[in-house]
């Protein structure tokens with residue numbers, strides 16, 4: 001890349017970063033900005049967005065630095081391929097053979113760069129999370145993963161023989177694919193493949209080890225986990241709810257595409273106290289609770305600059321209310337699976353402790369993190385409880 005081109009992208013990135021106020025996801029913001037500013041061609045848009053995202057990945061380690069310098073450092077730390085930047089970066093920057101060495105080079109050269117601060121919520125992080133791997137994972141954009149629907153494995157493999165891009169099987173059904181692939185040009189989405197993070201797919205490890213007969217997904221959103229469950233237990237009727245009717249419309253569209261008809265979807269607020277014991281109970285209740293999403297922030301690194309930690313307290317309170325209610329829907333001998341895509345103790349281990357403290361008929365079967373950092377995937381937390389009345 002020529003210096004003048006680099007400067008021009010850097011200036012545009014600074015303009016958009018300064019204009020952004022964190023009130024909506026950066027991806028939506030930048031898309032709207034580009035739609036308003038027709039002067040940017042598709043190549044310019046790609047570079048400017050890359051520079052902005054690089055900046056957000058390391059901004060907290062560079063507080064007080066000039067934006068121009070911060071962007072230069074950020075692009076160095078966060079770009080997979082440095083060969084583009086021959087004319088821009090200092091010669092010795094190319095001596096690094098891995099990300100740790102890149103960090104060291106910058107640390108030595110710029111005293112204002114404080115890597116420890118790159119993730120500003122370290123005090124909230126669960127002690128089960130490997131801090132170093134987690135922090136470094138923010139320097140790279142996570143990959144895209146597809147879950148191949150079980151009965152579609154053969155057709156997907158056949159179609160893959162004709163693609164000219166690289167892919168990698170993480171396991172029998174999980175396919176890692178390069179970013180920016182127009183998936184719909186190759187596969188029937190939801191019918192053949194579901195776009196679902198590797199660790200989100202791996203949640204199936206926490207499904208009860210029994211032939212489940214009834215299922216209730218109480219925070220179903222657009223149905224990612226419900227579809228996963230369906231592919232393991234195809235004969236089970238799906239009862240799904242969410243507080244938002246708009247997201248249930250997405251679920252209905254996806255279920256239609258997936259050929260799932262054996263379900264009901266209803267709006268329900270799971271945080272409202274339940275006065276009477278629910279009439280209908282289920283063998284398996286899945287509660288993928290609303291959370292900070294901090295295990296997915298390598299996909300939305302603007303959160304490192306704009307997330308307000310007081311939100312964690314509110315989320316904790318909401319999660320306890322929802323999980324407490326969800327337990328009431330579990331039949332005797334059945335299971336509750338509590339899930340978040342958070343890495344914060346308060347949303348995970350603390351909620352689990354609260355649940356156990358408040359419900360002495362509930363026992364912990366299995367708990368842990370599905371750690372995607374270092375694998376260019378998200379991180380999830382899951383706990384399976386057994387409920388005996």
Ligand SMILES: C[S@@+](CC[C@H](N)C(=O)[O-])C[C@H]1O[C@@H](n2cnc3c(N)ncnc32)[C@H](O)[C@@H]1O
Pocket residue numbers: 218219220221222223224225226241242243244247268269270271272288289290291322
């Ligand atoms: C993490 S998302 C669920 C993701 C989903 N399970 C999936 O795999 O696609 C959490 C969902 O909880 C819903 N939610 C938030 N507060 C709720 C409440 N009080 N009652 C029920 N659902 C709620 C949100 O609307 C959101 O769709």
